[in-house]
Amino acid sequence: MSELVIETKGLTHYFGAQKVVDNLSLQVKKGSIYGFLGPNGAGKTTSIKILLNLLKSPADTVFLFGKEINTHRIESLKRLGALVEQPAIYGHLSGKENLINRCILLNLKKSKAAELLKLVGLTEAANKKTADYSLGMKQRLGIALALLADPELLLLDEPTNGLDPNGIIEIRNLLIDLATNHGKTVLVSSHLLSEIEKMATHVGIINKGKLLFQGTIEELHNLSKPTLEIETSNPEGATLLLTENGYVLTASGSQKLTLLFNSSEESAQINALLVTNGYQVSSISPVRKNLEHLFLDITKNN
Amino acid sequence: MRSLIISLQSEFYKSRKTLAFWAAILLPLVICGLITVGFYTNAEKVIRLNYPPNALWGVYSGTALGIMGMLILPFYVIFMAFSVNNIEHKNDTWKTLFAQPLNKFSIYAAKYLYAVLLIFLSLLLFAVLTLAFGNLLHVLNNKLRFNEFSALEMLSKLYFKLFLSALGILSVQFIISLIWGDFLKPMGIGFIGVIMGIIVASKGWEYAYFIPYSHPTLALMGVKGKDAQELLTREIYSSLIYAAVFFLIGYFIVAKKSVK
Numbered sequence: 396m397s398e399l400v401i402e403t404k405g406l407t408h409y410f411g412a413q414k415v416v417d418n419l420s421l422q423v424k425k426g427s428i429y430g431f432l433g434p435n436g437a438g439k440t441t442s443i444k445i446l447l448n449l450l451k452s453p454a455d456t457v458f459l460f461g462k463e464i465n466t467h468r469i470e471s472l473k474r475l476g477a478l479v480e481q482p483a484i485y486g487h488l489s490g491k492e493n494l495i496n497r498c499i500l501l502n503l504k505k506s507k508a509a510e511l512l513k514l515v516g517l518t519e520a521a522n523k524k525t526a527d528y529s530l531g532m533k534q535r536l537g538i539a540l541a542l543l544a545d546p547e548l549l550l551l552d553e554p555t556n557g558l559d560p561n562g563i564i565e566i567r568n569l570l571i572d573l574a575t576n577h578g579k580t581v582l583v584s585s586h587l588l589s590e591i592e593k594m595a596t597h598v599g600i601i602n603k604g605k606l607l608f609q610g611t612i613e614e615l616h617n618l619s620k621p622t623l624e625i626e627t628s629n630p631e632g633a634t635l636l637l638t639e640n641g642y643v644l645t646a647s648g649s650q651k652l653t654l655l656f657n658s659s660e661e662s663a664q665i666n667a668l669l670v671t672n673g674y675q676v677s678s679i680s681p682v683r684k685n686l687e688h689l690f691l692d693i694t695k696n697n
Numbered sequence: 698m699r700s701l702i703i704s705l706q707s708e709f710y711k712s713r714k715t716l717a718f719w720a721a722i723l724l725p726l727v728i729c730g731l732i733t734v735g736f737y738t739n740a741e742k743v744i745r746l747n748y749p750p751n752a753l754w755g756v757y758s759g760t761a762l763g764i765m766g767m768l769i770l771p772f773y774v775i776f777m778a779f780s781v782n783n784i785e786h787k788n789d790t791w792k793t794l795f796a797q798p799l800n801k802f803s804i805y806a807a808k809y810l811y812a813v814l815l816i817f818l819s820l821l822l823f824a825v826l827t828l829a830f831g832n833l834l835h836v837l838n839n840k841l842r843f844n845e846f847s848a849l850e851m852l853s854k855l856y857f858k859l860f861l862s863a864l865g866i867l868s869v870q871f872i873i874s875l876i877w878g879d880f881l882k883p884m885g886i887g888f889i890g891v892i893m894g895i896i897v898a899s900k901g902w903e904y905a906y907f908i909p910y911s912h913p914t915l916a917l918m919g920v921k922g923k924d925a926q927e928l929l930t931r932e933i934y935s936s937l938i939y940a941a942v943f944f945l946i947g948y949f950i951v952a953k954k955s956v957k
Binding site for chain 2: 444447448449450451469470472473477479480481483484485486487488495496499500501540
């Protein structure tokens with residue numbers, strides 16, 4: 396079993412009487428890009444704040460790098476970089492000064508600041524006051540701040556918020572590169588499945604504080620059983636024929652028939668059966684349920 | 698200790714372009730400058746009164762001390778306590794500050810210490826500039842006999858006493874500004890406190906020293922009385938105790954507080 400960088404065991408957190416995180420058991424493996432998915436207000440940011448020890452967690456529920464967070468706070472924080480909600484930057488300082496200030500706090504060489512500005516494409520805006528930055532620029536600076544200490548673990552709360560499509564692709568590629576070529580572990584939260592799907596190796600879906608699914612992206616795909624969709628000239632007759640031959644239809648419309656997809660061989664047999672019985676088949680194809688729908692299904696049912 | 702120094706360095710770096718930092722330098726420069734100009738232009742009147750040199754120093758430095766001790770110092774301290782905390786409230790940076798691998802005490806203590814240092818710097822400049830401008834007045838008009846008495850000891854003692862008397866207000870206001878991110882609460886509470894402090898101190902209420910806001914006024918009033926030479930008077934002890942107690946309370950607030 397590979398090493399767990401983040402592990403929470405039955406973590407529950409309240410804001411007053413409201414339960415915002417409910418029995419959460421996250422498992423994030425080293426080197427993975429863990430997509431932390433959930434609608435707005437699901438408890439993603441709260442969970443990330445707990446991982447940063449900004450919000451208190453009960454003893455022995457949160458472990459970073461295998462160590463309990465409350466008793467190893469500084470040690471754990473040294474090994475991670477984070478971006479929480481809106482990037483927290485000093486508006487009266489320039490982008491470069493914000494990074495230099497963080498260099499001071501982390502005891503790093505000040506030359507690191509220019510390096511990171513280049514990485515996130517802010518070199519030209521380096522000396523501009525960050526109060527005058529656009530949302531996308533602030534987000535980039537926030538990512539640069541998170542990456543500054545070259546941490547093993549990155550906790551990024553909606554990092555592509557406010558970025559243009561180009562920026563989103565750049566950040567996505569950067570994160571993939573960090574994980575695959577530099578062995579970093581990334582936990583990235585989002586409310587957009589399509590975005591997570593393009594980079595994550597693992598997915599955790601949270602709604603109303605509860606973890607509804609956790610596993611690899613393939614496991615998530617497998618949750619949605621593929622179906623076979625057939626378009627034919629005479630759906631009623633075809634329905635009858637297929638049922639007589641022992642096939643179970645999941646739906647039949649005026650044009651389309653839908654049944655569970657098992658294998659391509661079986662699809663070929665069905666096609667042959669229809670054609671030999673005089674039905675015209677204009678299309679026959681396996682359809683995988685859209686992950687977006689699956690995500691909605693999972694979060695809706697709870 | 699290392700993380701305290703790092704945090705302090707960062708506090709300086711963050712605020713070096715803000716009004717809070719420059720106020721510490723500009724305030725003494727402007728006040729001492731204005732008084733000196735006033736003294737110079739009214740030199741004839743002063744010379745006619747024929748003060749002995751030590752009384753001349755007293756009249757001259759008393760102007761700055763009076764304004765400073767009664768009004769400006771308490772408000773300046775309230776403003777300092779507000780601005781070192783407001784820089785984090787305004788930018789929503791408490792969360793990143795406390796997510797750094799530094800112990801919480803260092804982060805908190807560095808902020809407090811930074812405010813203390815700026816107040817010290819400001820009062821030090823008051824003392825230095827009063828001395829320098831006094832001597833400058835003699836150079837400009839040699840009938841003003843500032844050169845015949847050394848005010849160094851008197852001024853350093855007075856301003857140091859003022860500095861100590863301000864620490865109580867600082868700690869109380871520091872907590873208020875730490876908890877609330879808005880401008881009105883610390884300023885409102887501070888304003889009422891200062892007015893109340895001035896009233897109870899100048900009315901000579903015997904328990905005035907229980908109110909931190911009255912300490913600067915009391916410290917200056919004591920100077921005229923019998924224990925003029927004493928540094929650690931009752932209100933100074935009171936100020937230091939307030940400072941220590943509220944500093945610790947502030948730390949417990951920070952340590953227990955969840956950063957939302």
